[in-house]
Amino acid sequence: MNKRASLKSEQELRDQILSIASLGQVAMAMALGVELKLFEAMATVCKASPKHSATVAEVAAQAACKERYIYEWMAAMTCGNLIDVDPSGQHFSMRPEHIPVWIGGEGQLPEHSLHVIDFLPGFGGAFNKVKEAFRLDGPPGVPYSAYEDTFYTVMAAWSRTIHDGELCSGYMELIGALELLQKGVNVLEAGCGAGFHIEKMARTFPNSHFTGIDLTQSAINTATTRCEGLPNVKLICGNASHLDKKWTEHFDVVFFIDSCHDMCRPDLAINEVQRVLKPGGLFSMIEWPNGNGNVYEDRKKYGSAVSALFYAASAMHCLPVGSHVEGALQLGNMMGHGRGRKLLEMGGFAKDKIEVLEPPFMPYNCVYTARK
Ligand SMILES: C[S@@+](CC[C@H](N)C(=O)[O-])C[C@H]1O[C@@H](n2cnc3c(N)ncnc32)[C@H](O)[C@@H]1O
Structure with a gap:
């Protein structure tokens, strides 16, 4: 058996580099979300919405941040498959069962890897x-x-x-x-x-x-x-x-x-x-x-x-x-x-x-x- 099983084909290597480049950028944007409490803001808006969705303007208002920046951030989170968006590209959603993962819940802390991500800016x-x-x-x-x-x-x-x-x-x-x-x-x-x-x-x-x-x-x-x-x-x-x-x-x-x-x-x-x-x-x-x-x-x-x-x-x-x-x-x-x-x-x-x-x-x- 090849002991160096993790060595990849050239294309697999290129894909791996692209994937890491993407995840690295998404991780930095996630750190912003942790520090600026954007995940909390989005969860709060979604919880209060009958369709469990949020617009950029609502999240921006809830987080006291600029709408234009929040759009870019929500788009990055969407493309990173962390939140979702409807075909209009206007209504974003966080699945109800995901909310405790982002912000914790009754007797439950948020996902610990979010803090690992939060080390990145430092x-x-x-x-x-x-x-x-x-x-x-x-x-x-x-x-x-x-x-x-x-x-x-x-x-x-x-x-x-x-x-x-x-x-x-x-x-x-x-x-x-x-x-x-x-x-x-x-x-x-x-x-x-x-x-x-x-x-x-x-x-x-x-x-x-x-x-x-x-x-x-x-x-x-x-x-x-x-x-x-x-x-x-x-x-x-x-x-x-x-x-x-x-x-x-x-x-x-x-x-x-x-x-x-x-x-x-x-x-x-x-x-x-x-x-x-x-x-x-x-x-x-x-x-x-x-x-x-x-x-x-x-x-x-x-x-x-x-x-x-x-x-x-x-x-x-x-x-x-x-x-x-x-x-x-x-x-x-x-x-x-x-x-x-x-x-x-x-x-x-x-x-x-x-x-x-x-x-x-x-x-x-x-x-x-x-x-x-
Ligand atoms: C990874 S942090 C852990 C902090 C804390 N124990 C925790 O687990 O949350 C390592 C800590 O060790 C401290 N440290 C490193 N070298 C030290 C030394 N020689 N004397 C005292 N503290 C030291 C650092 O300042 C830092 O706060």
Whole structure:
């Protein structure tokens, strides 16, 4: 059998390029729809209409946007087969059963891939810097500050869609932290971003104390607003590789949630985790995506669309930010369990106390746990 089964005929290759060019442009236009709440506007108009349809003027008025622009946008969404139009070309429709996919519904969040699309404009803003980082004579990577601050809010919104359901139940139970957190312990999350997880944990486990640290001040500002009024949360701008000297053996549980592969020196950060954990304390990392470290295996496991999404996001963001200082480990988001385990071992965790789990309730994530 041809092991390179994905290699295409010349025409198939041309078709694939055209399809990606088209979807790329549609994706950027969809990001506008997310940011300007155009899908919400269209859903609102359709829901109120007896024929479940909407005109450009109605959507434009509902979204407080210019009609001419909204026509172009609705036409792009129509040609992308995301919404529909009648033969007059005037009456657009969103199927009723599609509305929760776009805007969420009773107990249902919108489709999480919409947040993935919403990363695109922010990545685009750093495009030239990423391009320079690729060059032999360019800088080693791209600092977080080169990306729009919107990265952190989009990240938090997306984290909510993938972790809201199980973070404080299935996940905590899986890693053996549920009872601890319910009873009341000291918890650190390094790389807390805009604070989705800290807020959720602090509300669910009021007896525990949560400290969140992130490299970026604007992320900490957003997290601080989000956690306002929660007495059990402390948020600090700082580097996980150099934690407070006073924290030695202070924490019962330390989390890295989707932050390890974005760190330049996760090895130093994990050394610090060893220092700040109490003896017997628990360290857990959630890593998204759950890469293998071998692209052939990754494509086989996830299929082309999903594995390409992971690697392309890594090339545009995770790898450049995780490379931006000399000596950075340059993990990339598909680093694989072998690399992850090695980091924990190098950080001082005993081999037999490290576990890597793939919880079925968190697709595409993997969970590392280690005991001090
Ligand atoms: C992919 S985001 C994840 C944010 C958040 N944990 C979430 O899942 O929504 C990675 C975060 O790690 C932070 N980060 C990267 N390196 C760090 C370091 N050395 N110390 C502290 N935070 C760091 C980034 O600023 C960013 O907010």
